[in-house]
Amino acid sequence: MATSIIELKEITKQYDDQLAVDHLSLSIKKGEIFGLLGPNGAGKSTTILMMLGLSEPTSGTVHVCGLNPTRHPLGVKQKVGYLPDDVGFYQHMTGLENLMYTAALNGMSREAAYKRAMHVLDQVGLVDAATKKNGKYSRGMRQRLGLADVLMKKPDVIILDEPTLGIDPEGIRELLQLIRHLNEQDGITVLLSSHQLHQVQQICDRVGIFVKGKLLAEGNIESLAKQLFFEDTFVVNVFADPIDDSLIQSIHDIHGVNRVEMNHSTMDVYCQEDVTPDIARTIIQHDRALYHINKKNYGLDEIYHRYFEGRELNEATK
Numbered sequence: 633m634a635t636s637i638i639e640l641k642e643i644t645k646q647y648d649d650q651l652a653v654d655h656l657s658l659s660i661k662k663g664e665i666f667g668l669l670g671p672n673g674a675g676k677s678t679t680i681l682m683m684l685g686l687s688e689p690t691s692g693t694v695h696v697c698g699l700n701p702t703r704h705p706l707g708v709k710q711k712v713g714y715l716p717d718d719v720g721f722y723q724h725m726t727g728l729e730n731l732m733y734t735a736a737l738n739g740m741s742r743e744a745a746y747k748r749a750m751h752v753l754d755q756v757g758l759v760d761a762a763t764k765k766n767g768k769y770s771r772g773m774r775q776r777l778g779l780a781d782v783l784m785k786k787p788d789v790i791i792l793d794e795p796t797l798g799i800d801p802e803g804i805r806e807l808l809q810l811i812r813h814l815n816e817q818d819g820i821t822v823l824l825s826s827h828q829l830h831q832v833q834q835i836c837d838r839v840g841i842f843v844k845g846k847l848l849a850e851g852n853i854e855s856l857a858k859q860l861f862f863e864d865t866f867v868v869n870v871f872a873d874p875i876d877d878s879l880i881q882s883i884h885d886i887h888g889v890n891r892v893e894m895n896h897s898t899m900d901v902y903c904q905e906d907v908t909p910d911i912a913r914t915i916i917q918h919d920r921a922l923y924h925i926n927k928k929n930y931g932l933d934e935i936y937h938r939y940f941e942g943r944e945l946n947e948a949t950k
């Protein structure tokens with residue numbers, strides 16, 4: 633089993649009368665890309681600050697790369713790179729100069745810094761812009777330079793807080809590909825906080841859904857759907873002819889089927905497990921023509937909205 637590189641146990645963060653993080657436990661494995669997903673104010677940034685040792689939990693324990701960030705902030709800083717939503721670089725300095733400046737602050741020799749900077753600029757695709765002033769960089773380029781800055785110290789973990797805000801679609805695609813590449817090539821563990829569902833879905837191995845300081849569910853997309861809609865995890869859409877009461881009844885009787893709903897001339901079968909083959913078999917046994925059968929795969933977007941819509945309705949009827 634892969635070892636965990638970030639381990640949060642029952643952490644809480646209380647700001648005056650605001651409970652920002654509420655008994656949160658989370659384990660992120662070495663080498664994975666984990667997405668923290670949640671609406672504004674869910675507690676994502678507060679959780680990240682605690683991982684970085686920039687804020688102390690009110691209770692509970694945090695371990696990052698085996699270290700307690702409150703007790704060993706510098707040790708964590710050496711191993712963990714943090715990319716906020718907007719990195720502040722010196723506008724009048726070139727991309728290369730900015731990287732060398734941070735490296736000098738971190739005690740790296742000029743020669744080593746230059747070599748490393750050129751290498752990371754190459755990794756993020758900014759070699760051609762290395763001698764261009766940062767003030768002339770697009771936002772997407774600035775974020776890539778931010779990533780380069782983080783890579784200077786060869787981190788084990790990269791934490792990114794809303795890294796794609798304000799970047800155009802092409803820039804987003806490039807940045808996400810780059811993150812995936814760094815993860816695959818260098819084995820860097822990535823924690824990505826975002827409310828951009830589509831992006832999280834594209835690159836994350838696992839996702840945690842945060843609401844009001846709590847982790848509501850975590851896992852890959854399929855297991856999230858199971859955790860959040862344990863009743864109707866799968867929906868199978870069927871077009872057969874003819875569909876009549878006896879066929880509907882037989883499909884309803886299949887073990888794992890919760891309900892069958894007609895949707896114009898097609899039928900939606902809501903089930904707890906994937907019974908697509910049983911549905912097809914039943915239709916053929918009834919001697920009906922089967923034109924189409926399709927298991928609906930939930931995207932993260934759908935999971936998220938379906939969950940929150942349901943929640944709002946539940947809360948409204950309380």
Ligand SMILES: Nc1ncnc2c1ncn2[C@@H]1O[C@H](COP(=O)(O)OP(=O)(O)OP(=O)(O)O)[C@@H](O)[C@H]1O
Binds near residue numbers: 652670677
């Ligand atoms: N320094 C602070 N003092 C008081 N309350 C705070 C502080 N920082 C955050 N909060 C509150 O804690 C809660 C969680 O905020 P946090 O910024 O962690 O959420 P988030 O999920 O990162 O949201 P966003 O995406 O909007 O940044 C919010 O209600 C916020 O107002």
